[in-house]
Amino acid sequence: MSELRRQSPLEGFFSRGEKSGTGTRGVTVTEHPFLGYVNLRGDVADVSFVDGARRVLGVELPSSANTVIETKGLIACWLGPDEWMAIVRPDGETEIIAALREAMDSLRTAVTDTTGGYTMLNLSGDHARDLLAKGCTLDLHPRVFAPGQCAQTNLARTPVLLIPRTNDPDLQSFNVVVRRSFADHLAHWIEHSAREYRFDASKGNWLRDCQSELI
DSSP, X not given: OOOOOOOOTTHHHHHTOOEEOSOSSSEEEEEETTOEEEEEEOOTTOHHHHHHHHHHHSSOOOOSTTBEEEETTEEEEEEETTEEEEEESTTOHHHHHHHHHHXXXXXXXXXXXXXXXXXXXXXXXXXXHXXXXXXXXXXXXXXXXXXXXXXXXXXXXEEEEEEEOOSOTTSOEEEEEEEHHHHHHHHHHHHHHTTTSOEEEEEOOHHHHTTSSOO
16 A cells, blocks of 8 residues: 655645745745644633643643744744634644643634644745735835734735744744645746745745754
């Protein structure tokens, strides 16, 4: 019996190792496939819910709108007054989901594994912000949209979760969480829109990169 192999929704796109343009650091797009995605619903006013989430995740759930709290190997994003997304290391979602459900067994909560539905892209380089501005109406300047924040928005008519990574205008980096079904469209839009800059596409290693300032 042949062994099943996980396949990124962008495996074909990144296998080309696409490069274009003439600059030095225009835009680099990197995929971080196979991360775990856990949707968590609950009442932030319920102390038992908040304490249970903190014990399992190791961080406080962000309570302010459109904010992010991170630790090594985990990104917790505010999606709504009673909804969060936890992004975890590959294959880490099973243990976290089981622990969350056990910790909140008697509470009015929902813990949902959405891992198969998303992938993450990182956009970095001198023109990463310029590229995003072509397809997104948010004000992306670091004075307004900085690390510690996130936003559910549209990029190239595609629903995404956008997470800025640095506060340095000259060291631009953004994580883009996109649904699997839209990933190929978004990747090709990025490639097309970045043609006026230096463009590189590569696969990433989240376990390595999450220790840096960029991921």
